[in-house]
Amino acid sequence: MAFPQSNVQRELTRNKILEELQIQKKQLLLKQGATPTINSSPLTVSTQVVPNAEGGHSMNSHQQRAALQTAHAQSMGYFISQDSLFGNLILPVLPRFDQKKIEERLQCVTGFDKPKAKLEQYITPPHLGSHILYTIQSQFGDLDGKLVADLGCGCGALSIGAAVLSASLVVSFEIDEDALQIFQSNIEDHELTNIDIVQCNVLTIPSRFYKKFDTVLMNPPFGTKNNEGLDMKFLEVALNLSNNVVYSLHKTSTRNHVIKHANALGAKAEVLAELRYDLPATYKFHKKISVDIEVDFYRFTV
Amino acid sequence: MKLLTHNVLTSKCIRGVTVGYPLLIKATNVKVSEVEFKPDFVAKVLPKIEWDVLANAAESLGHWQNLPKELPNNYENDTDFLKKIHRVLLEVEVIQGELICPESGRKFPITNGIANMLLNEDEV
Numbered sequence: 391m392a393f394p395q396s397n398v399q400r401e402l403t404r405n406k407i408l409e410e411l412q413i414q415k416k417q418l419l420l421k422q423g424a425t426p427t428i429n430s431s432p433l434t435v436s437t438q439v440v441p442n443a444e445g446g447h448s449m450n451s452h453q454q455r456a457a458l459q460t461a462h463a464q465s466m467g468y469f470i471s472q473d474s475l476f477g478n479l480i481l482p483v484l485p486r487f488d489q490k491k492i493e494e495r496l497q498c499v500t501g502f503d504k505p506k507a508k509l510e511q512y513i514t515p516p517h518l519g520s521h522i523l524y525t526i527q528s529q530f531g532d533l534d535g536k537l538v539a540d541l542g543c544g545c546g547a548l549s550i551g552a553a554v555l556s557a558s559l560v561v562s563f564e565i566d567e568d569a570l571q572i573f574q575s576n577i578e579d580h581e582l583t584n585i586d587i588v589q590c591n592v593l594t595i596p597s598r599f600y601k602k603f604d605t606v607l608m609n610p611p612f613g614t615k616n617n618e619g620l621d622m623k624f625l626e627v628a629l630n631l632s633n634n635v636v637y638s639l640h641k642t643s644t645r646n647h648v649i650k651h652a653n654a655l656g657a658k659a660e661v662l663a664e665l666r667y668d669l670p671a672t673y674k675f676h677k678k679i680s681v682d683i684e685v686d687f688y689r690f691t692v
Numbered sequence: 693m694k695l696l697t698h699n700v701l702t703s704k705c706i707r708g709v710t711v712g713y714p715l716l717i718k719a720t721n722v723k724v725s726e727v728e729f730k731p732d733f734v735a736k737v738l739p740k741i742e743w744d745v746l747a748n749a750a751e752s753l754g755h756w757q758n759l760p761k762e763l764p765n766n767y768e769n770d771t772d773f774l775k776k777i778h779r780v781l782l783e784v785e786v787i788q789g790e791l792i793c794p795e796s797g798r799k800f801p802i803t804n805g806i807a808n809m810l811l812n813e814d815e816v
C-alpha cells in the first residue's frame with residue numbers, strides 16, 4: 391500500500407467524524423435545554439467548580455443555566471456562557487480538548503475477546519476512562535512523571551491512558567494470559583514504551599513493591615457471590631503499594647462500607663464523582679442488553 | 693520486563709522461600725526502546741533502588757555502560773549520569789528469557805516482554 395496507516399490512526403479518523411456528529415447533536419440538545427443522556431456519563435461531579443456561573447454574562451433564563459450545568463456535569467471541560475453568532479448559549483473552552491483526545495485513544499483499545507465472567511472481565515468504557523484519567527491529571531497532577539501501578543489491568547485501558555498522559559512508567563498487573571496478549575498488541579498499536587506488564591495474582595504482589603508507586607489505579611473486580619468483597623482486598627493491596635494516592639471504582643451501593651474500610655486501613659477516602667457504568671450484557675446470566683450500575687470514583691490518600 | 697520492575701520482583705510467595713531476591717535473569721532476547729527522559733523522575737526514584745541488584749542485572753545483560761559500582765553522591769544535577777541510569781531502569785527490556793528464584797531454583801518465564809510470576813496452587 392502506498393500510504394501505510396497504523397490501525398490507531400485509521401480508527402482515529404473514523405472516530406473524529408463520529409465525534410463531530412456527536413458534538414453537533416449535543417449542541418442541538420443543549421440549545422433546547424434538554425439533558426442529553428450519554429452512556430456511562432458522569433451523573434454528578436462533586437468537586438466540580440463551576441466557574442463564572444453567575445458573573446460576567448447574563449444568564450437570564452432558567453433554561454440557559456440548566457444548559458451550562460449540564461455541560462459541566464457531562465464534561466471535565468469548562469464552558470462559559472455567551473451568546474455567539476450562531477446562537478449558542480454556552481461555549482466550550484480549551485481544556486476539554488485533552489479529555490477528548492484521551493477518549494479517542496481509549497476508543498482504539500481492543501477489549502476482551504472472550505471475557506471470563508469469573509474474573510469479572512469488562513473494559514472501562516472510553517468515556518468513563520477518559521473522565522477518570524483526565525481528572526487525575528488535570529485536577530491532581532498524579533500521572534505525569536509518576537510511577538504508576540494498574541491492578542487487574544485487563545486489556546490495558548487505564549494503563550494506556552496513564553501512559554498517554556506521560557506517566558514515567560506504568561507497571562500493570564493481571565492474572566489472565568489471554569487479556570495480556572490483547573494488552574500487548576494494544577501497546578504495540580499505540581506505540582507506547584512506558585508500560586511494563588507483570589502476570590500475577592494481585593493479592594500476592596510481594597511486599598518489596600510496597601510504597602514504591604506514587605499513584606495506583608484500578609477498576610477492580612467487585613466480587614461475585616462466592617467471592618464477596620474482592621474489591622476491598624484489591625483496595626488493601628493498592629493502599630500498601632502506594633506512597634501517595636489510589637484511584638478506584640466501587641459500587642455506589644457499598645459507599646459506607648468502602649469509606650469505613652479505607653479509614654480502618656488508615657487512608658482518607660473521597661468520592662470524586664458518581665458514574666453510571668453501562669455494562670454490556672457480556673455474560674449469559676445477564677438477560678438484558680446492558681445493565682446500568684452506579685459506581686463511585688474514589689480518590690484515597692494514604 | 694524492565695530492570696526497574698526487576699529491582700522489586702521477588703519469589704517470596706513460594707512456600708518455603710524466605711527472601712527470594714534478587715531473581716537471576718537468563719535472557720535470550722533483550723531490546724532497548726526509547727522512553728521519554730525525565731531527570732527529576734530518575735533522581736527521585738534512585739534512592740529506592742537496590743543499586744547492587746541493578747548493577748548486576750544490567751551487567752549480565754551487557755547494558756551497564758561502565759557506571760560506577762557504588763551510587764555516587766550529588767547525582768541530582770548530573771544529567772549524563774541520570775540519562776545512563778534512565779536507560780538502565782526504563783529502556784532496557786528483557787523480551788524473552790526467564791527469572792530464576794535464588795533459593796528454590798523455580799523458573800518464571802518471560803515471554804513477549806511479560807514476566808509470568810503465577811504459581812501453581814501446590815507451590816503457595
Ligand SMILES: C[S@@+](CC[C@H](N)C(=O)[O-])C[C@H]1O[C@@H](n2cnc3c(N)ncnc32)[C@H](O)[C@@H]1O
Binds near residue numbers: 512543569591608
Ligand atoms: C473489571 S476488569 C477491569 C479491566 C481493566 N482494568 C479496564 O479498566 O478495562 C477487572 C480485571 O481484573 C482481573 N483480575 C481479577 N482477579 C484478579 C486477580 N486476583 N489478580 C489479578 N487480576 C485479576 C480480571 O482478569 C480483569 O481483567
